[in-house]
Amino acid sequence: TEELLRKSEMHSAVGQLAAGIAHEIRNPLTALKGFLQLLHVEGDKNETYVKIMSSEFVRIEQIINELLMLSKPHELNFHRANLAVILNDVLMLLETQAIMNQIHINSELANPLPFVECVENQIKQVLINMLKNAMEAMPSGGEITFTVRRHDQNHVLIRIQDQGIGIPEEQLRRIGEPFYTTKDKGTGLGIMVSKKIIEDHGGRFQISSIVGVGTTIDIILPTLP
Ligand code: ADP
Ligand code: MG
Secondary structure: OHHHHHHHHHHHHHHHHHHHHHHHHHHHHHHHHHHHHHHHHHOOOOHHHHHHHHHHHHHHHHHHHHHHOOOOHHHOOOEEEEHHHHHHHHHHHHHHHHHHOOEEEEEEEOOOOOEEEEOHHHHHHHHHHHHHHHHHOOOOOEEEEEEEEEEEOOEEEEEEEOOOOOOOHHHHOOEOEOOOOOOOOOOOOHHHHHHHHHHHOOOEEEEEEEOOOEEEEEEEEEOEO
16 A cells, blocks of 8 residues: 555656646747747748648647646636536537547436536546547547446446447556557547546546457546535
């Protein structure tokens, strides 16, 4: 247990450091991006360079935004939120992307949905990360089943099930390590950050997967009366 405790303390210290660095980098990055846009307007000789630079900026921004999610939870604003509102926002946000990828999101939502004590944007971010992963695992389309139901007296289960490529055993062990990705344009931060957020909310995060069948993400969160 002592070893485990030390490990989790170290993890959160590393998380805080990462979030701190991300925060410091954000301002100079915004300035650089602004000047790049100005250059782009003034002369198009270097079109290709500007394009490459822009896409690299987008990449750095993605990494920074994900690392910023690791900010100290007690500095964040936890409040009572209706899960129905959160889910609705997330599903609306991803609707177009799903349609474009020939993916149908089949939601099976308990009625009524419970209230949770949370940082709304963080929970949204987790669900977006997981639904994006699910879509990215189904290059030729298919169905995502999104189930939300009571887990027990004071917990809710959020399950995201895809029919994607699945994750081989030896990869499954590494998933959630910072920067571990199998994608060309991946950051390898989505699962690590999402797991951390769920744990900061007193919840549990589990992945199970069968190659060629699909992947299931289970998120269990405490509910409010
Ligand atoms: P990223 O999506 O940027 O690669 P993540 O942390 O979100 O980073 O995911 C890490 C890796 O886990 C992915 O690169 C992929 O190999 C695997 N993975 C995550 N979700 C799924 C899924 N639903 N189906 C198959 N593989 C997945
Ligand atoms: Mg991802």
